Amino acid sequence: MDKHEMVMDVQEKPKLQKWVVLSLQHLFAMFGSTILVPFLTGLSPAVALISSGLGTLAYLLITKGKIPAYLGSSFAFIAPIIGASSAGGPAGAMVGTFLAGVVYGVVALLIRFLGLNWLMRILPPIVVGPVIIVIGLGLASTAIDMAMYVPGLDENVYSGTHFSVALFTLFVTIIASIFFKGFFSLIPILIGIVSGYMFALFQGIVDVSGITAGWDSIMSAGSTGEFFAAIFKSPDFVVPFVHYSPVEILSGEIVLLMAPVALVTIAEHIGDQMVLSKIVGRNFLKQPGLHRSILGDGAATMIASFLGGPPNTTYGENIGVLSITRVFSVFVIGGAALIAICFGFVGVITAAISSIPSAVMGGVSILLFGIIASNGLRMLIDNQIDLSDKRNLVIASVILVIGVGGAFIQLSDNLQIAGMALSAIIGVLLNLVLPGKESGYGNGAMFDDSDVQKNQKPSDAA
Template identity: 65%
Template sequence: MNENQKIVLDVEERPNPGKWLTLSIQHLFAMFGATVLVPFLVGLSPGVALISSGLGTLAYLLITKGRIPAYLGSSFAFIAPILAAKSLGGPQAAMMGSFLAGIVYGIVALLISKLGLKWLTRILPPIVVGPVIMVIGLGLAGTAVDMAMYKNPGAENLVYSNTHFMVALATLAITIICSIYFKGFLGMVPILAGIVGGYIIAVFAGLVDFQKVIDAPFFQMPDFFIPFVDYTPSFSWEIVSIMVPVALVTLAEHTGDQMVLSKVVGRNFIEKPGLHRSILGDGVATVIASMLGGPPNTTYGENIGVLAITRVYSVFVIAGAAVLAVTFGFIGKITALIGSIPSAVMGGVSILLFGIIASSGLRMLIDNKVDLGNKRNLVISSVILVIGVGGAFVKVSDEVSLSGMALAAIVGVVLNLVLPGREESEGNQNLFEEEQSSKSEVA
């Protein structure tokens, strides 16, 4: 009861217009830096990413019956798969892969609604998901460092630049300082603060070209990439092998986010409106993004942090942020300004962000009390890490290959299912164990 008295705005409460706008802008800032960073890294339109995140969030709120205050933004887990898909078949291949990932979410949501959660627990325990999440972060480490150190990241002949590296390190320092030492607004948006601070430093270092910002119109149509309009979709098993295994891993991440959100708000969202609705909302948001040319969407921990700090749980505030994101996507000056951010600035922020992704996998192992002194657990985690980070691949055919994170996830699932001693080694490894305890707490 005391917790309820501390709530500023509950889930169904609507704030007055002035407060509504202010609170929604705060959520917009919380997701903005990370949401535009993903398309920047994979060569997609930041404006489209903003629009697809806003539309995806609105769809999510409708599917979950307006009961879960969650904002959806660009997923970092799909950065490497999107780059791999683009290298194979261009942006149309990446969009087809994103579409298929969204369909996987829908299938899993249907299975959960019919069969419950135990089957998913068996396939994706923390001893598999934790190391795979670490692979996601560590596999992107080279991308972050290249962006930070070189004038031309991604080129065949890299050109080192002290200026770029110093700007990247300054951006990283600002992000860390805001994250650790600031408690108010800056403490909630360290990524955005780092990008803004790094951008200002980059201006003085002569790394920013404002001409495109000056030439851009105030309102403009974003660079949508729509199937059957801009390209003809084509199915490929190789794209399936790249994207689908990642979707399975992000499902476990999504469930973890729902547990955290349930604790923050004081309601059991896994039970009501149900995890199947939440996962379906994620899937529909990802399908919407793939239809527009944006990256896959996922629930954002940054915005859950805002909920925890402000104790404002209103879905109307989240919906307001989504509408603002869609509006921003049509403002040409904003899209051009995002495009003018030097790669060194994004590299500096990415060093921390990708490291946090890797560390969150480690945290999953710790939080679920996974015993790495157990030989079985040690074998599974070790094999996943080396296969994933080492870039191992298996050629199934001339057109289909399994590589990197996808191969690591599949090998991890297989090892967990076939190695003896699963019951003895698990301990408290059930990602969904808190479902039952949270039911009693809420009751």
């Protein structure tokens, strides 16, 4: 069979046995990245799995079952979620997540009625690329702290054991990324986490008491009811008007932390849709339409905010699975979403995720956060942005230093524009004010109908 030949069309339904296997494949591809985001932000990994599954189902419904895309936790929102949590606790993060979904919805409506050019004028590659670099590099210290220091202490205490676990995890993840082939090349994060976890067990830094307690409950169950009660556990949902009042939590600081990031991830979403269109051979920007796919992302993010999960976005890992398997069925994607929802309610799985040492996640994060920054650099390269042009050089330089340096504007005692948000706003303003806007778009090839015939392998970064 030719490697570009379609195995299963978008709305083709596989037989049950094959369906389950193909769906599990997509689940494994997204699993490592999806649980990493809540782990880093203090949210519940189980809720993240459930919200990713529900969000994916909502996305498939909104896009009329015409776009085979899986949605998982977005790395771009890690720092804003941490900031929003500092401002208003977990409820603050959820209010900010909802606002991000609102931004998606507003942009979707504007694209539906005004087209796409206005967004490209606000967010050309010369602005989006450096902001993505800021997102990755801004998280660098978080990854190093998790890798090097003993968790849970008020002061940083260096631990050679923890750092060795982090470096081992990082090494295995790199090996899997570079040398593994086929499907295994798409799950280097999961492979790295599992390998690092096993190494951490031998180093004695894994707390398995939760797993043991869960397993003992299952084994000691005296009836069918007790057995199912021991297996299935209700995750730690954070529900508005039940656990908190959104009106009391809402603040200008949370708005400024989350809303600018949504605009950046929308630009990334457009790139994902272009790549997916090329792989499948259909122009998803026209049918069912970019406004629908962006609205689907927004709806998924809003669903997450109602449950206590992080914002969702389309996953490059799952696009990679589509590229390799040539199975484009939305039923397979939907099956993966249903399995993810079920996994979120399984207590033993939740306990296993919670027991992963921070050093393991730190090791994986060193690579992942670097990949985020590198993807910003890649955007500049792919669009052939000329940094010898003084205008481009000025915009990129200002965004990078303000964002990575942690500059902020204090508007009031409880309100400031800081870090990534400030760098994005200043980048947009500089792009609009400085003459010679054409250079900010670069010379990258624009998307057209002929491009969908080209099969390109997407980035594995989420």
